[in-house]
Amino acid sequence: MKQFFAFVKKEFYHIWRDKRTLFILLGMPITQIIIFGFALTNEVKNSKMAILDFSKDVSSHELIQKISSSKYFDVSNVLTRYDEVEPLFKKGKIKVVLVIPQQFSNELLHANQTKLQLICDASDPNVANTIVNYATAIIKDFQNTIVQDQKLPYRIETEVRMMYNPELKGAYSFVPGVMALILMLTCAMMTSIAIVKEKEMGTMEVILVSPLKPFRVVLAKAVPYMLLSMVNVITILLLSVYVLDVPISGNLSLLISESLLFTITSLALGLLISSITDSQQVAMLISLMGLFLPTTVFSGYMFPIENMPLPLQIMSNIVPAKWYYYIVKTIMIKGLGFTYVWKETLILIGMTVVLFAFSIKNFKTRLA
Amino acid sequence: MNKEKVIVAEGLTKRFGDFVAVDHISFEVSKSEIFGFLGANGAGKTTAMRMLCGLSIPTSGKALVAGYDVFKDTDNIKNSIGYMSQKFSLYEDLTIRENIRFYGGIYGLTKKQIQDKTSYLVDHLHLQNHQNSLVKSLPLGWKQKLAFSVAIVHDPAIVFLDEPTGGVDPVTRREFWELIYDASERGITIFVTTHYMDEAEYCNRVSIMVDGRIEALDTPKALKINYDSASMDEVFLKLARKAVRGE
Numbered sequence: 161m162k163q164f165f166a167f168v169k170k171e172f173y174h175i176w177r178d179k180r181t182l183f184i185l186l187g188m189p190i191t192q193i194i195i196f197g198f199a200l201t202n203e204v205k206n207s208k209m210a211i212l213d214f215s216k217d218v219s220s221h222e223l224i225q226k227i228s229s230s231k232y233f234d235v236s237n238v239l240t241r242y243d244e245v246e247p248l249f250k251k252g253k254i255k256v257v258l259v260i261p262q263q264f265s266n267e268l269l270h271a272n273q274t275k276l277q278l279i280c281d282a283s284d285p286n287v288a289n290t291i292v293n294y295a296t297a298i299i300k301d302f303q304n305t306i307v308q309d310q311k312l313p314y315r316i317e318t319e320v321r322m323m324y325n326p327e328l329k330g331a332y333s334f335v336p337g338v339m340a341l342i343l344m345l346t347c348a349m350m351t352s353i354a355i356v357k358e359k360e361m362g363t364m365e366v367i368l369v370s371p372l373k374p375f376r377v378v379l380a381k382a383v384p385y386m387l388l389s390m391v392n393v394i395t396i397l398l399l400s401v402y403v404l405d406v407p408i409s410g411n412l413s414l415l416i417s418e419s420l421l422f423t424i425t426s427l428a429l430g431l432l433i434s435s436i437t438d439s440q441q442v443a444m445l446i447s448l449m450g451l452f453l454p455t456t457v458f459s460g461y462m463f464p465i466e467n468m469p470l471p472l473q474i475m476s477n478i479v480p481a482k483w484y485y486y487i488v489k490t491i492m493i494k495g496l497g498f499t500y501v502w503k504e505t506l507i508l509i510g511m512t513v514v515l516f517a518f519s520i521k522n523f524k525t526r527l528a
Numbered sequence: 529m530n531k532e533k534v535i536v537a538e539g540l541t542k543r544f545g546d547f548v549a550v551d552h553i554s555f556e557v558s559k560s561e562i563f564g565f566l567g568a569n570g571a572g573k574t575t576a577m578r579m580l581c582g583l584s585i586p587t588s589g590k591a592l593v594a595g596y597d598v599f600k601d602t603d604n605i606k607n608s609i610g611y612m613s614q615k616f617s618l619y620e621d622l623t624i625r626e627n628i629r630f631y632g633g634i635y636g637l638t639k640k641q642i643q644d645k646t647s648y649l650v651d652h653l654h655l656q657n658h659q660n661s662l663v664k665s666l667p668l669g670w671k672q673k674l675a676f677s678v679a680i681v682h683d684p685a686i687v688f689l690d691e692p693t694g695g696v697d698p699v700t701r702r703e704f705w706e707l708i709y710d711a712s713e714r715g716i717t718i719f720v721t722t723h724y725m726d727e728a729e730y731c732n733r734v735s736i737m738v739d740g741r742i743e744a745l746d747t748p749k750a751l752k753i754n755y756d757s758a759s760m761d762e763v764f765l766k767l768a769r770k771a772v773r774g775e
Binding site for chain 1: 582603619631688
């Protein structure tokens, strides 16, 4: 045991001496959270809108008022003719045009039915979709205020409640995603690099000749990165609660234990990588291509897995981050307990065991 | 020379599939002897050495290292040997003191022992002014001497040196060998592989491996007489030329 601690201590010296890497390791979660939390939101605010109002009456005026007072739209241009629309889009000045027909007020009040047209720049489909949704919601709201005092024969009202994330904040899905990403990177990449570095330097040989058991060596190399990762988990959670206003609805200790489990899974992956290569560059490349990419693509926090083609959906199952992401989302955002994530936890444990078995086997055959 | 035998190998063999890397080698090394283990690249030196260090299980044969069986007792072997590889084996981003403490630590020395060893080594190698500087700031020759001292920090019965003086100038090499003689006088057996034939002359006895077998084993003096050569260089060339195996 004393030998083990001597090793762990040495490992901390390495990390401490390499200030630049340490800075990156501890700074990464902070920058990621801030970038994802503030820069990358799903919300589209202040979209430039042009109005082509053919009716120019009380109702149309009210509608325009309502739209321009919302935080989602800026009415920037008022048009008079249809052929003014296209040039504006071409210049990229506006995102959307609202066309109000001539008989708007009249039809609305007397025929009880009218039409509006939204013309949208769909070169970015997600943004276009969001904008149209916002506009439709405002128009519907406008309609409701008019209809209020009238009795309609039939009326279906949908009352929408957004569970778990009432304000539809992007941060609710980014925080668990960033946690998965950061843990994967610090643990898997850093351990694999740290082990391969010993091989490159030739110190691994000396250590293997020493009475230290190979398994303990590997463990001793992993322990410091595990601690660092836990520091990162705490940092991310603090930032998300106090800076991004994403509360931890579930049990904190359960969340931390699951994070610890995922850390160990990532470590096992790092070990596997270090057992198949002898150079730091290769270890880094494999970690980036083999872990970073699948983690961002397949964990589900950037692109919904449900929308992927079936083969990709099946593939996503072997990405540990997908399960961890689900677990964090369930505990942290939905506030549910262990009974809701035990299956995913078991899958992670299973993956960890298999990865460990593989890397130890690999490690041993290389020695013989 | 009726001394205690610390390495005894009998018909030691290692096969990788069809390839016989080490082919029935037998030899003995006595306590505090400096034993040179020579051979061209690919002759099987490293494989033989790995088996003796307990890193690789032999295919057949017998070997005792410090009295322990290489098949069953590798843990005890590891506790009784030191090792220094051709790659420089200290941590560059640790200070001299930290390196000594680390290697002392993994061999299970007590705090007191590590402290004593550290001050002894620092004095002995005249590193008083550098004990807290990072190893990477030292010249190569110093690093090598320090690496050797660290390899025997736990006073092992045997120390294995795998081409320890690669890339070092002749003067430093000479100084390095003084450390080796020193260790040998303290009763440590030295098992050294080298490519430098002047170093072979410093050894008590030398074995030369060709194609996985030991072709010659004797004192440098006797080898020169037997092979009718003026230097170890010539002896080595005469033997190594017989090799069929490539690099």
